[in-house]
Amino acid sequence: MKFGIVSFPGSNGDFDAYQSVVEALGEEAVMLWHKDHDLQGSDVMILPGGFSYGDYLRAGAIARFSPIMREVVQHADRGGIVIGICNGFQIACEAGLLPGALLRNQSLKFVCAPIGLRVETSNTIFTSQYEKGQRILLPIAHGDGRYSADDETLDRLEGEGQVVFRYAPDALEATEAYNPNGSMRDIAGIVNGAGNVLGLMPHPERAVDPLLGSTDGLPLFESILQRVAV
Amino acid sequence: MSRYRVAVQVVPRRGLLDPQGKAVADALHTLGFGGVSGVHVGRHLVLDLDVSDEETARRQTREMCERLLANPVTEDFEIAEVTAS
Numbered sequence: 001m002k003f004g005i006v007s008f009p010g011s012n013g014d015f016d017a018y019q020s021v022v023e024a025l026g027e028e029a030v031m032l033w034h035k036d037h038d039l040q041g042s043d044v045m046i047l048p049g050g051f052s053y054g055d056y057l058r059a060g061a062i063a064r065f066s067p068i069m070r071e072v073v074q075h076a077d078r079g080g081i082v083i084g085i086c087n088g089f090q091i092a093c094e095a096g097l098l099p100g101a102l103l104r105n106q107s108l109k110f111v112c113a114p115i116g117l118r119v120e121t122s123n124t125i126f127t128s129q130y131e132k133g134q135r136i137l138l139p140i141a142h143g144d145g146r147y148s149a150d151d152e153t154l155d156r157l158e159g160e161g162q163v164v165f166r167y168a169p170d171a172l173e174a175t176e177a178y179n180p181n182g183s184m185r186d187i188a189g190i191v192n193g194a195g196n197v198l199g200l201m202p203h204p205e206r207a208v209d210p211l212l213g214s215t216d217g218l219p220l221f222e223s224i225l226q227r228v229a230v
Numbered sequence: 231m232s233r234y235r236v237a238v239q240v241v242p243r244r245g246l247l248d249p250q251g252k253a254v255a256d257a258l259h260t261l262g263f264g265g266v267s268g269v270h271v272g273r274h275l276v277l278d279l280d281v282s283d284e285e286t287a288r289r290q291t292r293e294m295c296e297r298l299l300a301n302p303v304t305e306d307f308e309i310a311e312v313t314a315s
Contacts, residue, residue, distance in 0.1 A: 057273075058301055065298075094301070101303040103242075106249045148246060148304055182247065 003029040004042025008063045013049030017205045024208035025221050034066035044081040047088025059144045060090030082197045089199035098199045100149035106182025110143040118168035121161050125227045126198045129219035136216035138202035145201040147183040165189035234279050234287040237311040240300045241272035
């Protein structure tokens, strides 16, 4: 299975994604420059974390006009798998692949920390290898992660099972402020209506080896492999 | 073809949480400006357009706002001023 990883000017999670795919998963990955027009036969596209175009105007607002995004959107329209991580989530929202927007953290602070999440559904391409309700630990590193959408959109996301990850207090933290950015309804990650595009603020690609403090990101990638293997 | 300078204001949609505006309001209260009941921090953009007439300048600017300069999910925009230059 071939993963295509897009490098935008200002991406910093692209090589983390590459290493997680190649070293932790043992799958093939290709780095794609944002000016490319060819996904080189990639089955799964990853829009990585970082600060594409310096977050000018709004996070992700300029990157969505990068030449390769036309091909990424076509790939998604054909049912191809797309994962937007952190800045990639912001880009996916700006590109209209996912509903809503990611605004400045409520605290106005950049938050870089491992964070407790709850897997809301195992019934997606991306989460079949988790248990529904499972608590996991993934790192976050963002200043603009407050997921926002109108009530109608939020109700639809919840009703259709499109909310995939939520910020949730883990057993150790009890009732500490567990929502790190003020996201509406504690939303950390969603899929589109067709279920082939995932956007999430936490970094699964930075939690694939015990040395990194967590391996809770691995099942996400393994879920995708499982899906394609079937 | 004439040159028009267009000023656009983009602000967070009212009702959405605006922590930046709130932080500025708190700072103004600290400075003694107790009469400040709300602050909204947005962007002010100035565009120079070479187009045939003012109506075209306004129409194109609206389109730019809808497609790029403002996020329709979370922001409102207003064309504050159009001046021939």
